[in-house]
Amino acid sequence: MNAVEHYLMNRTSDEPVCAYVYDLNGLRDHAEGLKSSLPSGCRFYYAVKANSDQPILEALEPIVDGFEVASAGEMDKVEAVSEKPMIFGGPSKKNVEIEAAIESGVEYLNVESFHELRRLNFIAEQKGTTVPILVRVNLSENVSNSHLRMSGVPTQFGVDERDIPPFLAEALEMSHVDIAGFHFHAMSNNLDAEAHVAFVRLCLEKSADWRERFGLDARVVDIGGGIGINYWNPDEPFDWDTLAEGLKELDSADVELIIEIGRYMTAACGSYVTEVVDVKRNHGKNFAVIRGGTHHLRLPAAWKMSHPFHVLPVEEWSYPFLRPTVARDEVTIAGELCTPNDVLVRGEYVDELRAGDVVVFEYAGAYAWTISHHEFLSHPKPEIVYIEK
Numbered sequence: 001m002n003a004v005e006h007y008l009m010n011r012t013s014d015e016p017v018c019a020y021v022y023d024l025n026g027l028r029d030h031a032e033g034l035k036s037s038l039p040s041g042c043r044f045y046y047a048v049k050a051n052s053d054q055p056i057l058e059a060l061e062p063i064v065d066g067f068e069v070a071s072a073g074e075m076d077k078v079e080a081v082s083e084k085p086m087i088f089g090g091p092s093k094k095n096v097e098i099e100a101a102i103e104s105g106v107e108y109l110n111v112e113s114f115h116e117l118r119r120l121n122f123i124a125e126q127k128g129t130t131v132p133i134l135v136r137v138n139l140s141e142n143v144s145n146s147h148l149r150m151s152g153v154p155t156q157f158g159v160d161e162r163d164i165p166p167f168l169a170e171a172l173e174m175s176h177v178d179i180a181g182f183h184f185h186a187m188s189n190n191l192d193a194e195a196h197v198a199f200v201r202l203c204l205e206k207s208a209d210w211r212e213r214f215g216l217d218a219r220v221v222d223i224g225g226g227i228g229i230n231y232w233n234p235d236e237p238f239d240w241d242t243l244a245e246g247l248k249e250l251d252s253a254d255v256e257l258i259i260e261i262g263r264y265m266t267a268a269c270g271s272y273v274t275e276v277v278d279v280k281r282n283h284g285k286n287f288a289v290i291r292g293g294t295h296h297l298r299l300p301a302a303w304k305m306s307h308p309f310h311v312l313p314v315e316e317w318s319y320p321f322l323r324p325t326v327a328r329d330e331v332t333i334a335g336e337l338c339t340p341n342d343v344l345v346r347g348e349y350v351d352e353l354r355a356g357d358v359v360v361f362e363y364a365g366a367y368a369w370t371i372s373h374h375e376f377l378s379h380p381k382p383e384i385v386y387i388e389k
């Protein structure tokens with residue numbers, strides 16, 4: 001029995017089903033598998049923003065080498081469950097966050113601009129300390145065709161590669177920052193493993209070049225995350241083995257490689273499980289309306305896609321009148337909000353979907369509940385359930 005079946009079997013409420021169900025054993029197995037496939041020199045971090053729930057962090061804590069955090073809030077969440085190293089990144093670090101990062105002894109701070117570098121050095125001087133930094137680079141190259149790009153295009157992230165020489169020259173003059181290496185997180189939801197290996201090779205070449213030109217002992221090369229989930233065709237997932245093999249070939253004693261995985265770590269362990277409240281036809285199209293919607297699972301609205309799903313038929317039907325049904329046809333699955341944008345599935349084929357059936361949205365463990373606008377319309381929140389074996 002899988003985690004969702006386990007949850008449904010033990011559920012006692014009469015209200016329509018609406019829950020996030022997390023399979024913690026599945027998460028551990030998946031994370032352990034990823035870690036064991038990496039070269040021994042590669043450090044395996046979890047990017048907390050993908051899902052910062054405490055049980056998720058606790059499940060991953062014994063497996064990962066550290067955590068990537070993007071706010072003082074995420075730092076607190078990690079500190080509540082772990083003493084492992086943290087890397088603190090993000091383009092808008094407030095002084096209070098920089099101070100908190102220094103006080104909690106984060107392993108590295110990513111530096112994203114000249115002004116941030118100067119502020120960091122200033123705050124570290126006031127605190128009488130030196131801060132190890134990773135220089136976050138926005139490369140000149142477009143490194144992938146992934147969904148969101150942070151490299152080779154103008155963004156708020158990192159230092160333009162063309163400005164790296166003056167940036168390093170200035171940082172080297174400072175006595176309260178220590179350049180430990182470079183940070184290259186450059187893409188989100190990349191599905192091309194070969195392109196990812198080529199990106200890592202490029203990161204290593206650039207870092208080696210800057211190390212040599214500036215006489216740096218900056219051995220850390222943080223390649224960020226960005227490994228994708230194929231929401232459009234889950235049967236053709238990202239080829240992790242190709243990436244792991246590529247990293248093994250590129251592994252070298254001169255470099256401390258860090259990978260910070262968010263989406264690919266937690267997406268598969270979570271399911272958003274909801275009940276169909278109504279099924280109807282409108283202007284020639286079929287609609288199923290669920291309890292819940294994009295205020296709980298914003299990703300398909302944000303990316304204008306159909307979220308992968310499957311139907312769990314429920315045979316019980318308590319009304320003395322017709323059960324609305326769509327059979328062997330396309331259906332749009334919409335939520336309970338007052339906006340036509342509240343759509344999770346856009347015209348996908350189903351054998352059968354009836355009012356009262358349950359729809360399971362898969363790959364809902366990352367950038368799902370945490371990125372959604374929960375308060376809109378004040379509907380009750382979903383149950384959040386963590387299943388252990």
Ligand SMILES: Cc1ncc(COP(=O)(O)O)c(C=O)c1O
Binds near residue numbers: 224263
């Ligand atoms: C600096 C940094 N590292 C790692 C990640 C994790 O990326 P992903 O969830 O695509 O693996 C992110 C995501 O935004 C990030 O900003």
